[in-house]
Amino acid sequence: MKPNIYYAHQDVVPVDNSTLDEWEYPPFSGYYDGTYVWGRGSLDDKHMIVGMLQSVEYILENEPDFQPNRTLLLAFGADEEISGNYGSAYISEVLYERYGQNGIYSFIDEGGNAVANLNGVWIASPATGEKGFMNLEVTIDYAGGHSSVPPDHTSIGIAAMMINAIEEQLFPPMFTPANPVTEYFQCMAEYSEVLPATLKSDFANAYKSSISNKRVIDYLTKLGGKTFEYLLRTSQAVDVINGGIKANALPESTNFVVNTRIAVESTVNATLTKITANVAEVAQLLNLSLFIDGTRVTNGTTSGRVSINTITTLEPAPVSPENAVWDQFAGTIKSYFEDVAFPGSTNYTDVDLVIAPSIMNANTDSRHYWNLTSNIYRFQPSFMNAKLVANIHSADEHFDADNLMHIFGFFYDYLHVLSSQEE
Template identity: 30%
Template sequence: MKKWKLFILILVAFLLIFIFVTAFPTMTIDSKQPASQKAEININQEEAVKHLSEAITYKTISYQDREKFDYKEFDRFIDFLQHSYPSVHKELDVERINDYALMFRWEGKDQSKKPVGLTSHYDVVPVLQGTEENWEQAPFSGTVIDEKIWGRGTLDDKVGVIGILQALDYLLEEGFKPERDMYFMFGFDEEVGGDLGASAMAETLKERGIQFEFVLDEGGAIVENMVPGVKSPVGVVGISEKGSATAALSIEGSGGHSSQPKSRTNIGRIAGAIAKLEETQFQEDLKGPGEDLFEYVAPEMDFGMKYIFSNKWIFEPIIEKVLLQQPASAALIRTTIAPTIFQAGEQYNALPEQASAVINLRLMPGDSLEDVKNFIEKTIDDEEIKVEVKGSEATKVSSVEGEPFQTVQQAARNVYDEAVIAPYLMFAGSDAKHYDSVSDNTYRFLPVQITSEDLNRMHGTNEHISAENYINAIKFYVEIIKVSNQ
């Protein structure tokens, strides 16, 4: 046999082996989605919508300057809850922490089981001054029109507070009794860190020796057109949230007249440092919660995408390159760098004696503040520039194996039977991080189906929610309480 024929035969053999080795996992990959177990849940929509509508009218606004809090509005909101949900306040133990954080305990039959906690917050961000007229409906009107409820908090996060209370009201009327203790914690300062709300409630629970099986907070949602190759909406459950750090870069040196500049000025050196960081970036790596996301959605993809993600061991470099093309997916696989403040100079013809820049970084699980500082110093390679890094590292990564995560999955599938429910890494912050110390697992999921436009409205103009979405959120909370107690 001629050598070229032998070479072709060997090449064909290797090609067939490659096809078999890569096609096999593609064809045999199993879905990680539990079968939907839809139950008949008849929510009184008129009453539920009325309650959320009124809840929006209370201006429970969080400000960075806590002196600006209007606590009369917070008192009015709490009075509204007591008036609207008398059965909940009668049947459950209610406690106020730091006057405005609300903690409800529903005693279960079996005290040997670890409790489960659901948490949300009722404070909201301010409406940016000058944008009020851009709202189709007044931001604190709670207007209901065309089956939509309008106003600040309809998505973030009075929908969670009122949704949970409506679910409790429904279950109490149904005569439901939990097997385990259930806790419901409502913070009042989440938008400014949660130090007096969720953090204080978590510390109180820690002092009492309470350890949750899991705590569920707001976070990911059910998003349409989220993952390429997946036609169904994808419900993402945060199993960790990225850390948030601030890096301050500064340099001091002689100034002088702009007519005789040095070859490297203070501004130029800081600008050069920023340019180097943006050009270099942190190393990408599809691991942890990001990897978990694609393991859960891969079985639901069309064949081409399924083939690639089922063989990550071969295609990972290609996958990572594709993910880096979009900011949202790039943030899933690396610590991000975002220069936000640059300060230098006051006079057009005078070289500034000082220059500084501030960079916001969102840290991947496993990246420490020390790692970040070392990376910055090594990358900019300028001993004259002082680097200070402060902030928080990523939260712990909760498990996707076992009952806790499956409980969240099952409850979501029972309401949204077409959705693919998967873990992911949350980029923003939430109160969930405060409960890490008192819970085996902390998950982040807002049980509503939204679009990219809805995401922009959460802290922006024209925040609203459809009545259908809101009712489904209530049904989810009913389901997760029931599934948790099976």
């Protein structure tokens, strides 16, 4: 039988020394105050490592007759926060040599998607997809000289025009069956008792009617702000700019970096085409030559030159199918939370937990494992606490022990489900 993988990353983002005063307890103390564990990594991603290891340790200690039918692999990367090129890249290579293409049963990784309540519906939403990614740099080389006789636009001014063109045209929001998160929202609408009937019908008809589709997008954008909006569209952010050295010298070269997170429905190429069109529009207006990744695309009549260079690219992740492996994973979430977590940790009994797929706006190390399995689930088996989530990668990161126990409990259950499975 194919083995399955519990995956987490050991590394954390650094602590900014200037924020040390803002920590309730020192960031590397791991202090437990009886309710919370405090420290960098407590919610990204040490809690997952601890829960996974604890589930195994508990079985080793207490269940001497345990004989798994299916092997469990524990894989812990060491540089997820900087792309996993030295950790997961090598782990996956070893696993590929050992098990081959699609040789792994399922891969469970961190995910921002814990159990939450939306419009009165309790939903667990493992991410079965992930947006793509592209960083590109635009460089404008233009006339230098003394600033007392400048051209109408300096290279900095041209960069500003280009950035304006990029920001004036946002990527379109989409609500299509290709994006797993639309199923999550449709499930919410179907089970919600507080949503108006008209909106429920808009959700149900969103793939068929363009009017319903637009109303659904408008509603979600209003409800969840940018967080929901960017589950549905490609994002673009100009994050770095460099140009100019002196007040009396014209800037001969200016460059800026655009970071995009690519919608599940889109591609690196389509994203590059849109940004290129925005830049080319300005280049054409000012008669500048345009180069993309070193290749001349248009000839300008002036000596100015614009170069677009892609720095890093990643296509959106393949979406994990809703097959028998998914049903089994979803079923384990449902039974653990309904039978153990809700009665133990909340006042809600008799909850009918809905399980629906979702996506991640950011990327995890799971990108290194695409060729090992199509069953990749990014999920944090705990209750969502927006206040705690706000401290990830920031000062005062902490996590509650109650939820830590749910991570342990879920991984214990899933291990038993997989281990007792007959072929």
